[in-house]
Amino acid sequence: MIKDTVKQALEELFPVPEPVAEEAPPVEAAEGEEADAKKKEKKEEPRVNGVLERDYDTVGYHLDVQLDPGELLAAVLVLYKAEFFIESITGVDWIKEDQLEVVYDFSRYDFDQCRVVIRTRTPRTEPSVPTISKIFSGANWHERETHDFFGIKFEGHPHLIPLLLPEDADFHPLLKDFKP
Amino acid sequence: MSAPIHIRPDETFTLNVGPQHPATHGVLRVKMEMDGEYIVKAETVLGYIHRMHELMGENRTYPQVLPNLSRLDYLGALGYTHGHVLAVERAAGIEVPERAEYIRAITVELNRVASHLFWFGAFVMDLGGFTPLMYAIEDREYILDMLEAITGSRLTYCYYRFGGLYNDIDDDFIAAAKAFIPRLRKSLKKYDGLVTGNIIFRKRLEGIGPISAEMCRKYGATGPVARGSGIDFDVRKNEPYSVYPEFDFDIPVYHECDSLARYKVRMDEMEQSLRIIEQGLEKLPDGPIMPKKKPKLIKPPKGDYYQAVETARGSFGIRIVSDGTKNAYRFKLRSPTYSNMHMFDEACEGMMIMDALAMMGSLDLVIPEIDR
């Protein structure tokens, strides 16, 4: 199963300092539904970095990876080599924690289904994440859009100008403190 | 004697295709660096119909956002609202009665056929043939009439509710749908004879606008565009949702990677959709269309939910980040044409403008859906 190999590869890449106590069900995600749901409810404080296996039926994706912006490129490269395609990139403004989260969605074209979500957090004052548009060309527009909406700077992006907003837009509408 | 003209061999000019251009089907603008008829470099400029649906999704409650979803893609609106209701049902854990799911599948497939029919007409019109558009619209009219009778609108449907449907289908609808299926099958044969076999049509599409499978993967192309490049990917099969596993249908895949392959995929898909509608009408169970117990106020538990559905244009994803209130904390729409269109910039380099626009037509663009 691609899910397990990718998980293994990602875990090898970023040895989790504090092992997340989550022995996920290996293949059949549906079996561990209740157990997983409980675990999810328990998690209140911000997550530690690492790979989590999630229940597909409740959340809609299989692997949930959180890492530092510096580790992003290595993780994306693992997915690129494992024949994933890029689904989307977006941001989430966690204003209470003073952080911006960038969420990357990846999926696969074959029937060995595995959706991977990669999250990385960056401070709200100077949001900056390395670009992955050199690996996945399609990230180009997604990153520009995220830059439009959240003001996150993608280091090394070839053409970081507003895409959906007007050329001279200096506002970021999806920030929670945005006043129209 | 006039001054001598200096001709630079590298001299190019910029051509603004759009935002008001007959080939862009809406307000898309492509800045093309042209060398005569050849495109040296193209840059797509988006945002002319950007309405910030994602912010509206954060400011409104879940049911209030429902009508917004059908404004994304005015040709295949039901697929998008289906994605939204499925995402919220997944997040809030709402059970859907089987009859409702069947009716959803039937109506989504009808809408998919309508969308493909319109695309077919518009695409051939892009290539300069006007008549197929009229034929396609005539057939599409039957679908719109059927859907109007049960949903109350013709394009921007707001038919699905969390947990079920707004309105049950009646015998008239079933009879009309059953009559429509053989009718469209006959029409599809007619289109094949009129368009697919036409030598000019084939010459304009064969080998034009190649998009490799690798390129699809890099850009995240989905839907008929990916399937025309030999990628066997359809969310209905790969990540089954709703009642699709219970239907027997095929995913047409072509390996030529050119515009003609994308055309053939869509034409074959209509036949597959008809098969689904046929089976759905046959298997349609009795029962309620709304669940017995349903929360009055939809407040999904805290978390991050994702739902992908196969719309007429590809994999439409919807991400709901919930903080436990009646509004979404983050409401992300992943539209398929956005990724498909992104490939255009790279793919059209070095092509002639007519071929590039033929290829643009084969991507099946709906601009409000790209700009959101």
Place this chain on the structure above:
Amino acid sequence: MSLTLLNAVVAVVIAIGFAALNAAYLVWAERRGAGRIQRRPGPNVNGPFGLLQPPADGIKLMTKQLMIPGGADKALFMVAPVLAMAPAIMSFVTIPFSGSIVAHSMNIGVLMIFAFASMGGLAILFAGWGSRNKYGVMAAVRAVSQSISYEVPMLITVITIVMMTGTMDLKELALSQSGGFWNWNLFPSLSSPLMPVAFLIFFVCTLAETNRAPFDLGEAESELVAGFHTEYGSMGFGLFFMGEYANIVIGASLTTILFLGGWGCPFGLFPGVWWFLLKIYLLIATFIWIRWTFPRTTIYGLLNLSWKILIPISLFNLLLTAGLLKVF
């Protein structure tokens, strides 16, 4: 027939009247035909069968303001529509509608028509270049390369016929085919067995020369917005439009005279102008039918067709005919 002043004025008035009437009502016919092909009514509100639509359109076009875009070359911009219309009307002068109905018969009629037809390309070039519009310029370049490429096979085909009949007078050309349809140039004869092919080449070239679909690359609206007349409104556009239809009538007339026996009856009975009109309107109906059936070709497909297929075949036909004429 001597050309007195009165004769000339009457001829010109009739030519203009015929051209204008045809242009106006061919638009109506085209729209009705398109409606028929596309299973919709077409214009049917103004008058019976929408027959008052052309005058209404004409009044609308004539009362609109003529806009000249800033930066345009005014002289070229204004000359182009007139130049599109005038040669078309001039060509009518020499077309024999029957043995007696001809404004001015001259012994180089074919040459004159082709000379005027070449000016159509010039008008398109002026319009595209003069309007300072990138789409216009691209369309103009296309249209000129198109008319250059298609005049060659067209003329070669005509030379073949001129060689066979030994005259360039349209009237004599038509008379040489009188008697019955077996005498028409359309059908193979002993000295020229490839005549049906030549007819096909000529027909395709006529389509291309008149900028009709599937060769309407000069105004390919899905790529070049409206091509060379993007910037034209009001009667400037109207003249281009009328010029196009007048050119179609001339193309059909020429095809009829060269290949279909002019005003001769297929069975040698009652030759007269009615046969001529019947033939040209049948041809025009075919033009309309083709336009609403086929998608547009590409510019390179179009040029390839001309240079790689039509010209070699027509040259071969010319050589064959020349050789066989010597033999028989």
